[in-house]
Amino acid sequence: MIGALIIAIAAIAITAKTLVGYIDLRLSVKIIVSLFVIAAWFAPVLVGGLKATSWGDSAAFTYFSNIAYFLFGAAFLLLVLLLCRDFIWFCVYEIAKLLKSSHAAALNPSDYHKLNVANVYTLGLTFLLSFYACYEALKLPNIKEITLLTPKIEQPYTIVQLSDIHVNRTTPLSHLQKLVEEVNALNPDLILLTGDIGDDKVSKVEAQMAVLKGLKSKYGEYIVYGNHELYNGLPAWQFKYAKQGWNALFNSGVRIKDTNLYIGGIPDISFTRGARFFKLDMAKTFDNAKADDYKILLSHSPKFYKEDEFKPAYDLQLSGHTHGGQIFPFHFLVWQANKYLAGLYDLDGAKLYVSRGVGFWGAPLRLFAPSEITVIKLVPQK
Numbered sequence: 001m002i003g004a005l006i007i008a009i010a011a012i013a014i015t016a017k018t019l020v021g022y023i024d025l026r027l028s029v030k031i032i033v034s035l036f037v038i039a040a041w042f043a044p045v046l047v048g049g050l051k052a053t054s055w056g057d058s059a060a061f062t063y064f065s066n067i068a069y070f071l072f073g074a075a076f077l078l079l080v081l082l083l084c085r086d087f088i089w090f091c092v093y094e095i096a097k098l099l100k101s102s103h104a105a106a107l108n109p110s111d112y113h114k115l116n117v118a119n120v121y122t123l124g125l126t127f128l129l130s131f132y133a134c135y136e137a138l139k140l141p142n143i144k145e146i147t148l149l150t151p152k153i154e155q156p157y158t159i160v161q162l163s164d165i166h167v168n169r170t171t172p173l174s175h176l177q178k179l180v181e182e183v184n185a186l187n188p189d190l191i192l193l194t195g196d197i198g199d200d201k202v203s204k205v206e207a208q209m210a211v212l213k214g215l216k217s218k219y220g221e222y223i224v225y226g227n228h229e230l231y232n233g234l235p236a237w238q239f240k241y242a243k244q245g246w247n248a249l250f251n252s253g254v255r256i257k258d259t260n261l262y263i264g265g266i267p268d269i270s271f272t273r274g275a276r277f278f279k280l281d282m283a284k285t286f287d288n289a290k291a292d293d294y295k296i297l298l299s300h301s302p303k304f305y306k307e308d309e310f311k312p313a314y315d316l317q318l319s320g321h322t323h324g325g326q327i328f329p330f331h332f333l334v335w336q337a338n339k340y341l342a343g344l345y346d347l348d349g350a351k352l353y354v355s356r357g358v359g360f361w362g363a364p365l366r367l368f369a370p371s372e373i374t375v376i377k378l379v380p381q382k
Contacts, residue, residue, distance in 0.1 A: 008041045011079050018082050019119055022112045040075035043068035044362065057204070062170040066364055073327060073363025074130040080329060081122050081129075089118075133327065133365035140178050141358050141371035143186075146344055148351060149381040150315065152260065152294040160188040160217070161374035163300075163320025164357030166228065167208045168200035171359070176211040179358065179373075186375060188217040190256070193246065194320045194355065195226025195268060195300030202236040213244050219256045221246045222263050226300035226321065227270035228361075249298060251281040253288060262289040264314065265298040268321075280304060286313050294378070302340040302354045312350035318376075324356030324369035331369065342369070 016034040023030075039046070047065050055061055089109050096104040109115065160183055167176070183191065197212075198205065215221055223246045229237040241248045249265025256263065264285040271278035289295050295314035302319035324342035325331030335341040338354075345352040355374045360366055 011075070012037050012041050015075065015079055015082060018086070018115075019123075023116055037075065040071040043072040057169065065170050069363045070130065070134060070365070073133070073365040074126055076327065076363070077129055077133075077365075077367070078123070078126040081126055085118065085122060129367060130365065133367040136366040136370055137360045137364045138175070139371075140175070140182060141373045143182070143375055144355075144372040145375040145377065146353065147377040147379055148316065149379050150294055151381045152292060152315065153378055153380050155380065157189045157259070157261065157378040158186065159190045159192060159296075159376040159378065160186055161192050161194060161318050161353070161355055161376060162197070162215075162358055163194040163318075163355040163374075164196040164226070164323060164359055164361070165212075166196055166199040166357075166359040166361050167205050167212070169204040169208075171205070171208050173207060173211055176208055177214075180211060180214040183373060184214070184216055186373075188375075190219050190261070190263070191215055191217040191221040192263070192296070192298055192318055193221065193223040194298050194318050195224050196228040196320065196357070196361075197223065197226070198232060198237050198240070199228040199361070201232055202240045209240060209244065219259070219261075222254075222265065222298065223248050224265035224298040224300055225250070225267055225271070227268050230268065230270060249285075251284050253285050253295075255288065255290075255293065260290070260293050262286070262293040262295045263298065264289070264295065266304070268300040269304045270301070282313055301338065302352060303338050312347050315350055316376075317347065317350060317352045318355070318374075319352065320355045320357050322354055322356070323361065323366075324354075326360060326367075326369050327363065327365050328368040 012034075016037045019037070020030045020033045047068050050056055050061060050064070086109065089107070093104065093107040093109055096107050162183070165171075165176075165179075198209070202209075221244075223241055225234065225237065225248070238248060247254065249263065251266055253262055253264030255261070266280045266282065266285055267278050269280070272280060285297070286295060295316075297312075297314040297317045299317060299319050301321045302317070319340070322334050322338050322341055325334045331341060340352060340354045342354050342356045345354070353374065353376070356369055356372050358371055358373065360371070
């Protein structure tokens with residue numbers, strides 16, 4: 001929290017100083033702009049405080065929360081654009097001076113008039129990117145289809161992976177209904193949910209979960225828990241998923257009836273940081289699997305082991321958690337933290353698919369990280 005506070009204060013200082021610090025405006029205007037920047041950066045704190053009150057269950061809170069988080073995301077994009085712009089501008093200016101170019105004077109970043117014009121264009125670009133990213137976050141996810149060949153099966157299977165829906169009290173029922181209809185229209189043999197499906201107190205999202213109960217597949221729905229189920233009361237979510245008719249896997253697995261598909265699931269790595277009781281037990285997860293089973297591992301986080309000490313005991317791992325970075329340039333940080341960002345990877349004798357997820361966390365923005373409904377076509381290898 002201290003680190004986040006320091007970053008927020010630094011971001012506010014840079015943004016406000018760059019936007020109004022060098023402009024000949026009335027002090028009152030500068031104060032208003034600065035307060036707006038402060039409010040945008042501290043929007044999550046304000047929303048979190050109101051969420052805990054009785055007002056947090058109102059329709060007005062839904063609109064306020066979405067607007068506040070949108071402004072927070074826009075403030076982040078604005079900071080990134082300002083920093084990138086000024087870094088490039090400064091470098092070009094210094095290079096022009098070194099080369100003794102006649103254009104050096106015109107590139108001087110200390111020219112307040114040019115800085116003001118640049119600020120206007122930067123603000124315009126910020127809101128264009130923000131509205132585009134908001135559209136990408138709120139629209140129905142794309143269908144991402146991948147085909148995997150394996151000699152372990154004798155008939156094809158269609159598997160739908162859903163990850164990171166992040167259902168909360170502000171999630172529109174109509175959006176979830178369209179998601180359910182889209183998935184069911186695919187006629188999946190299995191629906192596999194890889195965590196962070198719920199992201200609120202269970203009692204606050206009964207209507208949303210009732211809609212998701214409409215998900216149907218031939219062989220059933222299987223789920224593992226993500227870090228956000230843990231944050232919002234794991235026992236309550238355990239009971240809720242059971243009532244949904246979803247099979248929750250926790251260091252356990254099951255062979256799908258009338259097939260040689262085996263689905264195993266482990267808790268998210270964040271569980272193990274909280275208590276030793278929640279350690280990952282791969283041996284127990286696949287204890288009942290046969291050698292010729294096509295084994296699928298569900299793990300919310302894609303990275304959960306030291307790769308030099310572990311060889312996958314499965315054929316396919318399905319994960320989420322990363323959101324594909326969600327908002328560029330977070331892609332680089334997410335990639336460094338998880339090693340895997342999004343898409344299909346080769347492990348040591350297995351495949352890993354990391355979904356960008358269905359929903360979003362925090363700001364209703366997705367920039368260069370489109371949401372997805374993942375369709376996995378398992379095909380017999382002749």
